[in-house]
Structure formats: C-alpha cells, structure tokens
Amino acid sequence: MAETQGIFYTTQAWHIAHCVYSWRKQVRVKETGILLEKRMAGEGHVKHCEEIFRMRVPLGKIKTISGVGLDADAIVNAKLEGEGY
Numbered sequence: 001m002a003e004t005q006g007i008f009y010t011t012q013a014w015h016i017a018h019c020v021y022s023w024r025k026q027v028r029v030k031e032t033g034i035l036l037e038k039r040m041a042g043e044g045h046v047k048h049c050e051e052i053f054r055m056r057v058p059l060g061k062i063k064t065i066s067g068v069g070l071d072a073d074a075i076v077n078a079k080l081e082g083e084g085y
Contacts, residue, residue: 006068012052013059019049 010018022040029036039045057063 007065008068009062010064010066011059012055012057012061012063015052015064016059019052023049 022036022045025034025036026041028034035041055063
C-alpha cells in the first residue's frame with residue numbers, strides 16, 4: 001500500500017491498540033536501543049493518542065482513516081549517517 005499511497009480504515013479499538021503499542025515501543029527504547037519513526041517518537045503523537053483515548057466512540061466503530069507511510073528506514077539511515085535523532 002505504501003507504494004501506491006493507499007489508505008486504510010480502522011476501528012476505534014485498533015487505533016487504541018496502535019497507540020498503546022507505540023507507547024510501549026517508546027518506553028522500551030532505553031532497553032532495546034531501537035529507534036521509533038520520527039512521527040511516532042515525539043510528544044505530538046502522545047497528544048494525538050490522548051485525544052483518541054478520550055473519544056467516546058464505540059470500539060467496533062470504524063473511525064480512523066490513514067494514509068500509509070513507511071519512514072522508519074529514513075530514521076535508521078540518518079542515524080547511520082551521523083545525523084542523529
């Protein structure tokens with residue numbers, strides 16, 4: 001889907017699970033040394049997740065539409081090239 005710039009739709013439950021998983025990855029960075037994608041690593045994503053948690057939307061409702069973007073390799077390449085993140 002990333003090659004075609006596709007979009008996908010998810011339920012509120014999936015979106016919440018995504019946010020929790022992202023936070024878990026962020027906490028584990030200290031132990032694993034594995035970097036997160038830039039868009040997931042900052043406070044902006046945490047604020048976004050807070051908004052998602054506060055929504056009063058049934059868990060099974062399809063509520064999210066998102067474009068597909070894969071930029072983790074850009075972070076890894078930048079670190080390897082000494083740019084640091």
